[in-house]
Amino acid sequence: MRFGWRRAAYLAVALGVLAGAAMPLSHAPAPGLFARPGVLAATLATAALYGAAAAVAGWLSVAATFAGVLLGCAATLVLLHDPTIAGTAASGFWLLVVANWGAAWLGVAGLAAIRTHERAISSAIDLAIPLLFGAFVFYLWEVAVRGFGVPTVLVPAPSLIAVRFFGSLWMLWQDFFQTFVLGVLIGYAIGCSAGFLVAVVAHRYTFLGRGLLPIGNFVSALPIVGIAPIMVMWFGFDWPSKAAVVVVITFFPMLVNTLAGLDAAGHIERDLMRSYGAGHRQTLQKLHLPAAMPFIFNALKINSTLAFIGAIVAEFFGTPTLGIGFRISIEAGRMALDMVWAEIALAAIVGMAFYGLVALAERATTFWHPSFRT
Amino acid sequence: MTSSALAPAAPVQSRLHLPLARIAPVTIIVIALMALWYVAAVLMNLNLVRQAFERDEIHYTTGQLIAGTLEAERPILPAPHQILATFADDVFDWPVTSPRSLVFHSWVTLSATFLGFVLGATFGIVLAVLIVHARTLQKSLLPWIICSQMVPILAIAPIVIVVLGSIGLRGLLPKALISAYLCFFPVTIGVVKGLNSPDPIQRDLMRTWSASPAQIFWKLRWPSAVPFLFTSLKVSITISLIGAIVAELPTGAQAGIGARLLAGSYYGQTIQIWAALFAASLLAVGLIGIVDVVEHWVARLMGGHK
Numbered sequence: 001m002r003f004g005w006r007r008a009a010y011l012a013v014a015l016g017v018l019a020g021a022a023m024p025l026s027h028a029p030a031p032g033l034f035a036r037p038g039v040l041a042a043t044l045a046t047a048a049l050y051g052a053a054a055a056v057a058g059w060l061s062v063a064a065t066f067a068g069v070l071l072g073c074a075a076t077l078v079l080l081h082d083p084t085i086a087g088t089a090a091s092g093f094w095l096l097v098v099a100n101w102g103a104a105w106l107g108v109a110g111l112a113a114i115r116t117h118e119r120a121i122s123s124a125i126d127l128a129i130p131l132l133f134g135a136f137v138f139y140l141w142e143v144a145v146r147g148f149g150v151p152t153v154l155v156p157a158p159s160l161i162a163v164r165f166f167g168s169l170w171m172l173w174q175d176f177f178q179t180f181v182l183g184v185l186i187g188y189a190i191g192c193s194a195g196f197l198v199a200v201v202a203h204r205y206t207f208l209g210r211g212l213l214p215i216g217n218f219v220s221a222l223p224i225v226g227i228a229p230i231m232v233m234w235f236g237f238d239w240p241s242k243a244a245v246v247v248v249i250t251f252f253p254m255l256v257n258t259l260a261g262l263d264a265a266g267h268i269e270r271d272l273m274r275s276y277g278a279g280h281r282q283t284l285q286k287l288h289l290p291a292a293m294p295f296i297f298n299a300l301k302i303n304s305t306l307a308f309i310g311a312i313v314a315e316f317f318g319t320p321t322l323g324i325g326f327r328i329s330i331e332a333g334r335m336a337l338d339m340v341w342a343e344i345a346l347a348a349i350v351g352m353a354f355y356g357l358v359a360l361a362e363r364a365t366t367f368w369h370p371s372f373r374t
Numbered sequence: 375m376t377s378s379a380l381a382p383a384a385p386v387q388s389r390l391h392l393p394l395a396r397i398a399p400v401t402i403i404v405i406a407l408m409a410l411w412y413v414a415a416v417l418m419n420l421n422l423v424r425q426a427f428e429r430d431e432i433h434y435t436t437g438q439l440i441a442g443t444l445e446a447e448r449p450i451l452p453a454p455h456q457i458l459a460t461f462a463d464d465v466f467d468w469p470v471t472s473p474r475s476l477v478f479h480s481w482v483t484l485s486a487t488f489l490g491f492v493l494g495a496t497f498g499i500v501l502a503v504l505i506v507h508a509r510t511l512q513k514s515l516l517p518w519i520i521c522s523q524m525v526p527i528l529a530i531a532p533i534v535i536v537v538l539g540s541i542g543l544r545g546l547l548p549k550a551l552i553s554a555y556l557c558f559f560p561v562t563i564g565v566v567k568g569l570n571s572p573d574p575i576q577r578d579l580m581r582t583w584s585a586s587p588a589q590i591f592w593k594l595r596w597p598s599a600v601p602f603l604f605t606s607l608k609v610s611i612t613i614s615l616i617g618a619i620v621a622e623l624p625t626g627a628q629a630g631i632g633a634r635l636l637a638g639s640y641y642g643q644t645i646q647i648w649a650a651l652f653a654a655s656l657l658a659v660g661l662i663g664i665v666d667v668v669e670h671w672v673a674r675l676m677g678g679h680k
Contacts, residue, residue, distance in 0.1 A: 109510040126513065133514035154537055211399030215407075222658050223616045226631075226651045229639030234450065305523060316623045317639050337537075352521055 009106055010054030010065075016099030017047040017072065023092030030084035033092070039075050043096065046072035050103055058114070065107035066132075072100040073139050080146045087149025097143050104136045156338040165342040171327075172346050179324040180350055182239035183311040187246025192303060194247065195254025196296065202255075203262040203288070204280065216256040224249050228314040237318045242311045249310040250303040254296075261295025262288045294369050297362040304354045308347070408454060412444070415453040419443035422450060452645045461649040473629065476653050482630040484657060486546055486618040490553020491611050497554065498561025498610070499603070505562070506569040506595070507587075516566075523559045531621050549630075553617035557610035561603070568602030569595045597676060604669040611661045619654060631657075 021033045021043045033040050049068030053061045076096050080086050085093060108129055116122050138158050144150070145157040152160065165172070202209040228245050235241035265287050273283045315325030324343050331339040423442040427434045434442075444453045452460075461476065468475035501519070505512045531552050538548040572594050580590045622632025631654050638647035 105510070108514055112510045112513045129510075129513040130515075130517035134518060154540060207399050208403070210396065211403035214396075214400050215403060218659075221612050221662060222655045223612070223619055223651075225616060225620060226635055226647075226654055229635050229647050230644065232639065233642070233644065313620055313623065317636070348521075 006106070006110075007054045009102065010050055010061075013099045013102045013106070014047045014050035014054070016095055016102065017043060017050065020092045020095030020099060021047075023095060024090045025079065025092045026085045027088040027090045028084050030082065030088075036079075039078055042071045042075040042078075046075065046100075050099075053103075053106075062107055062110045062114070065103055065110065069100055069104045069107060069136075072096065072103070076100070076143060077139075080143065086146050089147035093147060097140075097147070101136070101140065104132070108132055153335045153337055156341055160338050161341040161345060164338040165345055168339070168342065172342065174322055175324045175327050175343065176346060176350060178239060178320075178322040179242070179311055179315065180308075180354075183242030183314070183323070184246055184307045184354075186239070187243035187311065188250055188303060188307045190243065191247035191250030191307070192254045192300060195251045195299070196258050198251075199255050199258035199262065200284070202259060203284075209259055213256065213259050216252050216259070220252045220256055224252070225310055225313045228310070229317045232314060232317040238320055241318075242314045242323075245310045245314040246307045249306050253302050253306065254299045257295045257299035257302075258292055261292025264295065265291040293366045294362075297358065297366060300358045301355060301362070304358050305351065308351050308354070312347070411451075411454055415449065415451045416440055416443045418451045419446050419449045422446060448642055449644055452648055456645050457648040457652055460645045461652050464646075464649055465653075476634070476649065479629055479631050479634050479650070480653050480657060483615070483618050483622065483632065483654075486549035486621070486630070487553055487611070487615045487657075487661070489546060489550035490617060491557055491614040493550060494554035494557035494610060494614060495561050495607060498558035498606075499565055501558065502562045502565035502569060502599075503591075505566055519559065519562060531617075531623075535621065549618050549621040552621040553614040556617040557614040560606040560609040560613070564602045564606030564609075565599050568599030571602065572598045600672065600676065604665065604672070607669075608662050608665050611665055612658050615654070615658055615661060 021040065025032060033043065046068045049064045049071065053064040053068065056064065076093065079093060080089075111125055111129055111132075114125060116125075141155075142157050142159060145155055156164075198212070202212045225245070227248055228241075231241045231244040231248075235244050262284075269287055269291075270283070273287050278286065312325035312328075315323045316329060319326040324347055328340050328343050331337075331343070420439070420443055423439060423446055424434075426446075427439070427442070443449070444456070446452075449456070464474065464476035468478075470477045470481075472478060501515075505516060534552055534555075535548045538551070576594060577590065580594055585593070619630070619632040619635070622630040623636055631650050634650040635647055638644070638650065
């Protein structure tokens with residue numbers, strides 16, 4: 001049996017867990033690990049599992065590692081419920097956390113190294129790795145905030161944010177409706193379709209296209225969010241001003257990308273259409289628009305993030321007392337950071353879902369494109 | 375911001391000999407847009423000016439009315455020449471240290487932009503190098519990096535500033551950090567793409583020469599990533615500027631283009647807002663120009679064809 005670095009690292013984390021168990025848990029007088037039979041058993045089992053992971057290889061090793069990480073993390077979280085440890089955690093506690101961290105890293109590395117020809121399994125692994133990584137980041141955040149006793153006004157623990165999130169679902173729903181459904185979606189629909197229509201017209205008249213493409217490229221590079229205060233003056237505090245900002249922000253990327261996409265069809269295909277005697281409308285419908293789809297979706301994806309940013313920034317310049325951006329700035333001023341983070345979580349979830357939906361629509365409509373046929 | 379937008383642009387044939395066929399459409403459309411702007415300015419300010427005339431019981435002709443719409447003090451839509459006049463006044467007629475001077479505000483924003491850009495680009499490059507060389511990192515981190523950009527990051531801006539402010543960091547750095555957070559992403563994605571762009575044949579060749587990983591990196595991967603890097607840098611320097619401007623909003627900063635926008639919106643100074651926007655646009659163009667110049671310089675140093 002070869003004694004590689006992998007085994008050495010596993011043995012090191014197992015020893016780290018044992019050493020952590022023996023060292024003091026807290027700077028404050030607190031009962032040691034030997035006074036807590038449940039946690040002690042879990043910790044010893046963690047060390048045993050890491051040791052077992054060193055002895056075996058492949059799937060078994062990964063499974064043993066993650067079972068150990070789960071137990072080890074649970075043990076540290078239980079320890080944090082003790083007020084004599086939370087905020088004053090000492091070397092023993094942190095050694096446990098760091099050992100779990102190392103083990104989780106080894107587990108993820110082991111998972112990434114697994115090669116399989118089964119497609120479903122490899123895509124499940126590709127999904128599991130970032131999820132495990134993300135879950136562990138949240139664990140580290142929770143442990144660091146509570147172990148060091150970081151004040152809530154600086155950074156609240158994830159558990160606190162989750163409690164606040166589910167405790168104010170109604171308020172979050174109202175903010176979501178105001179900012180996303182009214183501001184972002186309406187503006188996004190108008191801006192994207194306007195950009196698309198102008199591009200189609202500009203494609204019909206070459207002169208217009210040649211003039212608009214450089215201008216559109218130029219304007220796309222400008223800090224357009226700056227028009228937010230003007231739109232708030234023109235359209236008032238309520239959602240129309242937010243939608244107007246989103247319209248202007250999303251218009252130019254859509255225009256530029258659609259114009260580029262409509263030009264993407266090759267000469268051979270165009271000649272073929274001409275030899276079929278196809279008119280402009282037919283060529284547009286059967287050749288240029290399908291060829292432009294990847295570009296259009298590119299713009300839709302860029303715009304999905306830009307639109308959200310635009311709507312939130314516009315809320316900094318004035319809102320009715322509603323909306324994600326408004327709530328964030330108000331609650332940050334009141335130092336209610338758990339509410340702020342709940343809103344950020346909402347914005348993150350909505351932003352990812354929005355992007356994900358556009359990406360799904362792209363896969364459904366442009367499945368023929370080379371980038372999806374790997 | 376997605377992958378296809380980050381591919382290096384095709385080399386422009388010649389920058390000096392722009393044919394008339396390319397200049398003419400742009401010029402005519404710009405002139406048409408300006409004309410449209412003047413018409414819109416007249417139409418949008420019409421009521422405002424008419425009310426002002428009627429309030430003062432001045433008898434007016436149509437000509438005076440139209441002239442009035444283009445010279446209103448707080449117009450709904452200022453005419454381009456008003457914006458330019460205010461811009462010139464704010465830039466040239468005040469000493470650069472005065473808070474009335476746009477140069478002063480531009481410098482405040484620009485310094486945050488630069489610092490953020492340097493931090494973000496460095497972080498982005500380091501991240502890309504790590505991702506290309508560690509399979510675990512690529513699998514675990516890359517999806518999260520992409521996710522981080524679907525989140526409306528600017529929403530975090532006030533928090534970052536509040537949190538950093540309460541641990542004693544104020545002024546330039548918090549704004550720069552927001553810029554950095556916004557602009558590292560295009561760099562990471564572009565450089566990862568660029569570092570992976572050499573063909574397997576070329577990598578095999580390096581291996582037959584028994585090149586070390588460091589040699590493969592410096593002699594093959596890095597040179598082929600440079601064009602991708604610069605395309606990304608152009609995207610990210612404008613994002614960095616946007617980040618710096620927006621970061622000035624929620625904090626009620628005293629100086630900077632963002633603060634200027636905010637003050638203009640509080641006091642209804644429309645022309646001031648437009649002048650600040652004009653300054654921001656000039657900054658964006660200048661920043662891209664700088665990256666462009668550096669790109670050409672580096673390309674020549676590396677013996678490129680550009």
